[in-house]
Amino acid sequence: MADKKKRVKVDSDSDDEYNSNRKSLPFKKRLKPDEEILSILKDLTESIQAKINTNKALTLADLQLSSSCREVTDLDLSSVQDEIERCILGITQSIMSGKGFAFDIPARSNTNQLYVPELDRIVLKDKTSLRHYANVATVRKTTITTRILQLIHQLCLKKIHVTKRDLFYTDVKLFQDQNQSDAVLDDVSCLLGCTRSSLNVVASEKGVVVGRIIFSDNGDMIDCTKMGMGGKAIPPNIDRVGDMESDALFILLVEKDAAYMRLAEDRFYNRFPCIIVTAKGQPDVATRLFLRKMKMELKLPVLALVDSDPYGLKILSVYGCGSKNMSYDSANLTTPDIKWLGVRPSDLDKYKIPEQCRLPMTEQDIKTGKDMLEEDFVKKNPGWVEELTLMVKTKQKAEIQALSTFGFQYLTEVYLPLKLQQQDWL
Amino acid sequence: MADKKKRVKVDSDSDDEYNSNRKSLPFKKRLKPDEEILSILKDLTESIQAKINTNKALTLADLQLSSSCREVTDLDLSSVQDEIERCILGITQSIMSGKGFAFDIPARSNTNQLYVPELDRIVLKDKTSLRHYANVATVRKTTITTRILQLIHQLCLKKIHVTKRDLFYTDVKLFQDQNQSDAVLDDVSCLLGCTRSSLNVVASEKGVVVGRIIFSDNGDMIDCTKMGMGGKAIPPNIDRVGDMESDALFILLVEKDAAYMRLAEDRFYNRFPCIIVTAKGQPDVATRLFLRKMKMELKLPVLALVDSDPYGLKILSVYGCGSKNMSYDSANLTTPDIKWLGVRPSDLDKYKIPEQCRLPMTEQDIKTGKDMLEEDFVKKNPGWVEELTLMVKTKQKAEIQALSTFGFQYLTEVYLPLKLQQQDWL
Numbered sequence: 001m002a003d004k005k006k007r008v009k010v011d012s013d014s015d016d017e018y019n020s021n022r023k024s025l026p027f028k029k030r031l032k033p034d035e036e037i038l039s040i041l042k043d044l045t046e047s048i049q050a051k052i053n054t055n056k057a058l059t060l061a062d063l064q065l066s067s068s069c070r071e072v073t074d075l076d077l078s079s080v081q082d083e084i085e086r087c088i089l090g091i092t093q094s095i096m097s098g099k100g101f102a103f104d105i106p107a108r109s110n111t112n113q114l115y116v117p118e119l120d121r122i123v124l125k126d127k128t129s130l131r132h133y134a135n136v137a138t139v140r141k142t143t144i145t146t147r148i149l150q151l152i153h154q155l156c157l158k159k160i161h162v163t164k165r166d167l168f169y170t171d172v173k174l175f176q177d178q179n180q181s182d183a184v185l186d187d188v189s190c191l192l193g194c195t196r197s198s199l200n201v202v203a204s205e206k207g208v209v210v211g212r213i214i215f216s217d218n219g220d221m222i223d224c225t226k227m228g229m230g231g232k233a234i235p236p237n238i239d240r241v242g243d244m245e246s247d248a249l250f251i252l253l254v255e256k257d258a259a260y261m262r263l264a265e266d267r268f269y270n271r272f273p274c275i276i277v278t279a280k281g282q283p284d285v286a287t288r289l290f291l292r293k294m295k296m297e298l299k300l301p302v303l304a305l306v307d308s309d310p311y312g313l314k315i316l317s318v319y320g321c322g323s324k325n326m327s328y329d330s331a332n333l334t335t336p337d338i339k340w341l342g343v344r345p346s347d348l349d350k351y352k353i354p355e356q357c358r359l360p361m362t363e364q365d366i367k368t369g370k371d372m373l374e375e376d377f378v379k380k381n382p383g384w385v386e387e388l389t390l391m392v393k394t395k396q397k398a399e400i401q402a403l404s405t406f407g408f409q410y411l412t413e414v415y416l417p418l419k420l421q422q423q424d425w426l
Numbered sequence: 427m428a429d430k431k432k433r434v435k436v437d438s439d440s441d442d443e444y445n446s447n448r449k450s451l452p453f454k455k456r457l458k459p460d461e462e463i464l465s466i467l468k469d470l471t472e473s474i475q476a477k478i479n480t481n482k483a484l485t486l487a488d489l490q491l492s493s494s495c496r497e498v499t500d501l502d503l504s505s506v507q508d509e510i511e512r513c514i515l516g517i518t519q520s521i522m523s524g525k526g527f528a529f530d531i532p533a534r535s536n537t538n539q540l541y542v543p544e545l546d547r548i549v550l551k552d553k554t555s556l557r558h559y560a561n562v563a564t565v566r567k568t569t570i571t572t573r574i575l576q577l578i579h580q581l582c583l584k585k586i587h588v589t590k591r592d593l594f595y596t597d598v599k600l601f602q603d604q605n606q607s608d609a610v611l612d613d614v615s616c617l618l619g620c621t622r623s624s625l626n627v628v629a630s631e632k633g634v635v636v637g638r639i640i641f642s643d644n645g646d647m648i649d650c651t652k653m654g655m656g657g658k659a660i661p662p663n664i665d666r667v668g669d670m671e672s673d674a675l676f677i678l679l680v681e682k683d684a685a686y687m688r689l690a691e692d693r694f695y696n697r698f699p700c701i702i703v704t705a706k707g708q709p710d711v712a713t714r715l716f717l718r719k720m721k722m723e724l725k726l727p728v729l730a731l732v733d734s735d736p737y738g739l740k741i742l743s744v745y746g747c748g749s750k751n752m753s754y755d756s757a758n759l760t761t762p763d764i765k766w767l768g769v770r771p772s773d774l775d776k777y778k779i780p781e782q783c784r785l786p787m788t789e790q791d792i793k794t795g796k797d798m799l800e801e802d803f804v805k806k807n808p809g810w811v812e813e814l815t816l817m818v819k820t821k822q823k824a825e826i827q828a829l830s831t832f833g834f835q836y837l838t839e840v841y842l843p844l845k846l847q848q849q850d851w852l
Contacts, residue, residue: 155834161655161691162834163684169830173782205683206632206706208659217654218691228643228661229587233634235656236687257631258589261662265587265644280632356599404595408581408588 027351028414030421034271037421041249041272044423048301048337058118060331069114069123070106071331074239075194081156083192084149101133103145106190106328113327115376120320121334122327122377124190144184145191147174152188155200161237164201190328197238197289197332207234207279207287208260211269212248213294217241224275229264234277238289244297247273251294253338254278255306255315259400259411266412272420275300283318285326285333291319292335303341303425305416308348309361309397310368313378313388316340321377339425340384342415343400345391351415357402361395383426453777454840456847460697463847467675467698470849474727474763484544486757495540495549496532497757500665501620507582509618510575527559529571532616532754539753541802546746547760548753548803550616570610571617573600578614581626587663590627616754623664623715623758633660633705633713634686637695638674639720643667650701655690660703664715670723673699677720679764680704681732681741685826685837692838698846701726709744711752711759717745718761729767729851731842734774735787735823736794739804739814742766747803765851766810768841769826771817777841783828787821809852 060069075083087103095101106112107127115122133142151170155162164185168178175181189196210231213224217232218240224232235241252274254260260278263269269276275294279287295302304319306312320338322330348358361369369392378384391397403411419425486495501509513529521527532538533553541548559568577596581588590611594604601607615622636657639650643658644666650658661667678700680686686704689695695702701720705713721728730745732738746764748756774784787795795818804810817823829837845851 158834160834161687162830163687163827165684165825165827166688166830166834169783169825169827170834172831173780202687205634205656205687208631217656220652220654222652222654226646226648227658228646228648229663229666230631230643230659230661232653233656233659235654237655237691240655258591261587261589261628261631262592265663354599357595399591399595401589401591401595402598404588404592405598408584408586408592408596 027418031414031417032421034417037417038249038272040423041420044301045249049299052299060116060119060123063116063118065114065116068126069116070126070190070193070328071123072189072193072195072198072329074332075192075198077156077159077198077200080192080194080198081153083194084153084156087149087191101142103131103142103191104128105131105145105187108186108190108328110324113324115321117376117380119331120336120377120380121330122322122324123330124328141184144174144180145187147171148181148184148188152199152201159200161200161202163203167201186326186328195329195332196285196326200237202236203285205234205236205286206281206284207277207290208232208257209234209275209277209290210260210264211252211275212273213244213246213275213298215241215245216243225269229261231260231264231276234286234290236286238286238293241290241293244294246275246294246298246300248275248298248300249273251275251277251291251298251300251302252341253291253302253304253319254400255304255312256281256400259305262409262411266409268412268416272417281315283315288319288333288335292333295335302335302338304338305341305400306343307397307399308343308345308391309399310365310372310388310391312343313340313372313384314368317372317375317377340387341419341425343398343403344426345387345394345396348394348396348398351403353398353402354405357405358396358398361391361397365397366392366395381426387426453844457840457843458847460843463843464675464698466849467846470727471675475725478725486542486545486549489542489544491540491542494552495542496552496616496619496754497549498615498619498621498624498755500758501618501624503582503585503624503626506618506620506624507579509620510579510582513618514575527568529557529568529613529617530554531557531571531613534612534616534754536750539750541747543802543806545757546762546803546806547756548748548750549756550754567610570600570606571613573597574607574610574614578625578627585626587626587628590629593627612752612754621755621758622711622752626663628662629711631660631662631712632707632710633703633716634658634683635660635701635703635716636686636690637678637701638699639670639672639701639724641667641671642669651695655687657686657690657702660712660716662712664712664719667716667719670720672701672720672724672726674701674724674726675699677701677703677717677724677726677728678767679717679728679730679745680826681730681738682707682826685731688835688837692835694838694842698843707741709741714745714759714761718759721761728761728764730764731767731826732769733823733825734769734771734817735825736791736798736814736817738769739766739798739810740794743798743801743803766813767845767851769824769829770852771813771820771822774820774822774824777829779824779828780831783831784822784824787817787823791823792818792821807852813852 112125112127113122114125131138131142164182168175168181208231210224210227217235222232257280263276304316306316319335322334372378373388403415538551538553539548540551557564557568590608594601594607634657636650636653643661648658683706689702730742745761748760798804829841
């Protein structure tokens with residue numbers, strides 16, 4: 001009986017192996033030994049580091065653009081405090097000299113935004129508008145602006161971080177609606193010329209990191225190879241993150257947590273030394289700041305694994321070029337030169353993803369895809385245009401998880417190693 | 427000039443202090459020295475541990491209920507494999523003996539659910555229904571059930587974890603829609619009598635933990651006092667979590683990540699030794715399993731900090747008594763004896779939360795509140811009934827963040843210490 005049972009097990013196992021081999025064999029047998037793939041990755045890393053070391057990073061100032069642009073920088077707390085005091089002092093002098101009470105607020109609307117191909121990100125042009133206190137149309141916003149400046153000043157003195165929601169609740173009577181305090185908070189960032197994280201107002205964290213990186217979070221040293229499967233939650237306040245060290249060859253940016261989980265459980269970072277990071281969907285500010293900091297300090301290539309749909313590409317573009325809503329802060333939030341590793345529209349046929357694992361694109365998907373084709377940051381990368389055109393033409397999309405059709409570990413055991421071996425990124 | 431600037435700073439600071447003191451002084455001055463509060467907490471912890479050690483935990487079997495109930499247990503992988511093989515063997519014998527091919531699936535509908543006050547959780551009664559292969563109405567579901575059993579069997583052999591989404595993608599053609607494979611997955615849990623985590627199918631993780639706990643995640647030792655502000659992401663697979671050690675006096679369960687962040691940055695766990703945990707909103711399975719494991723292994727009181735609205739209480743009840751959807755697994759997912767620390771409806775007046783920081787309840791809120799009043803697990807706690815009745819009567823709700831109106835750190839410096847000192851939990 002025991003024998004029989006054992007045989008049943010072995011049979012069913014080998015049967016599965018057979019089935020998944022039959023489907024995945026054409027790709028599995030193309031895989032070279034890991035050493036060869038590792039040497040490809042080493043070349044990639046070296047070329048990225050050489051590029052970073054020789055090319056001084058371009059800044060807005062280098063470009064001599066026709067329209068001048070506005071960018072914010074990271075400021076320490078005492079500089080933010082100085083800026084606020086300088087701003088208020090200026091207004092006091094304006095009032096005393098009879099010129100009245102007004103803030104000169106940078107415009108953040110679409111028409112004041114510009115995509116700069118040399119920098120590969122969206123920046124804000126220098127249009128501003130006066131926000132007068134002695135004007136019925138703007139008195140409320142002027143009052144809110146003053147109150148936010150006062151609250152930020154308090155944060156500087158107390159040296160603590162708060163969320164936008166906390167900020168709203170300190171004066172609900174005045175703000176009425178969180179949208180109002182949030183919008184003015186962005187105005188204040190632009191006005192003071194500093195990033196929102198410099199204001200010590202942080203977004204909620206949802207990102208996770210695991211793999212070959214050690215860093216300090218609020219004074220504690222974190223070793224992300226020893227974070228089990230759960231990984232380390234990415235800290236909401238990037239200014240308390242530092243001392244990054246890594247022996248990784250690349251950063252693997254993953255859209256979804258299901259794929260992240262597979263990679264973490266299989267400890268993919270031990271086979272191919274890498275740092276695995278995900279924001280679990282839409283990139284949040286904390287994850288974007290963290291990714292940029294890794295890229296800048298460790299000088300590693302970033303390879304992205306997203307769904308093959310317009311939103312996957314959109315997410316990639318938010319990491320890479322910034323969101324329109326926070327274009328004033330694009331220099332600090334974006335990570336240049338992200339490579340699109342997969343899942344790309346051309347992979348669907350190449351890897352023979354079965355028809356039933358592909359999903360038809362909705363009208364909205366197709367519209368989003370066509371809109372993306374018009375975006376400058378897609379246009380400047382011919383490979384991306386080609387892929388996106390194929391997607392819109394075939395009207396098919398697929399999730400990363402579609403690869404599970406060849407077996408649960410196909411992603412980590414065949415797809416990704418082969419992609420790396422073939423240097424198949426754009 | 428430097429002098430003048432300094433004076434301006436000091437003035438504005440003391441002015442803020444004055445304002446926030448004026449509002450919070452009545453409560454701040456009631457605070458006793460920390461040692462006295464700590465001794466109150468020690469008493470609480472000891473009483474909880476004494477209760478746990480003397481009262482043997484009640485189980486369904488002890489209760490001799492009129493209707494018999496079904497519960498699932500944690501099984502190790504090889505037991506799950508055995509159960510699947512036993513199930514399939516039974517069906518084979520049924521076919522061979524001419525009785526046909528059918529699964530006897532436990533019903534998971536509302537009418538088959540029962541709240542057991544002695545256990546303080548929802549359980550499943552023992553109604554089942556036959557799922558025949560040779561019946562047009564059920565042939566599809568029978569096929570899906572067989573396929574899911576086969577896939578879980580594979581997971582047992584490979585010893586890996588996957589998500590529900592992965593499972594769906596292994597056979598999109600058959601499952602058609604993820605809802606179908608998800609529902610059958612719950613059926614299979616009931617059928618095999620094991621928890622869903624025993625099946626190695628995990629939910630996505632979103633919880634975070636920080637504070638006085640050390641545990642192992644997939645073999646790595648994690649010290650949560652050294653996790654900075656970001657904290658440790660709660661692992662998706664509880665079966666790889668173990669070796670919990672702690673010198674905490676209680677577990678602080680927090681609904682929202684904004685409050686969590688305040689507590690983590692202020693290192694509240696160092697002033698009052700505790701473990702701080704949040705699922706960032708709706709409790710997910712991983713966080714519920716983790717909370718239960720902490721409570722059971724460390725034998726600590728659990729104090730909950732949620733919004734003062736019907737959903738805050740609902741979240742508390744999901745942690746405490748389980749969700750209807752997974753009632754078959756309530757024994758493993760629920761944490762008994764959670765105390766409602768705050769923010770409670772009576773706190774709004776008691777702590778003089780200003781009118782503008784309270785929000786009017788919507789019709790839907792009021793309906794949810796009234797529905798909750800009819801729930802057994804609310805009814806059995808007279809204090810909760812009183813609070814909820816007050817909420818529905820005043821038609822007012824408030825978020826934890828409303829406390830920011832008295833200063834950003836009011837939560838950690840006044841509200842929580844005072845609550846603990848006054849043993850103000852229900």
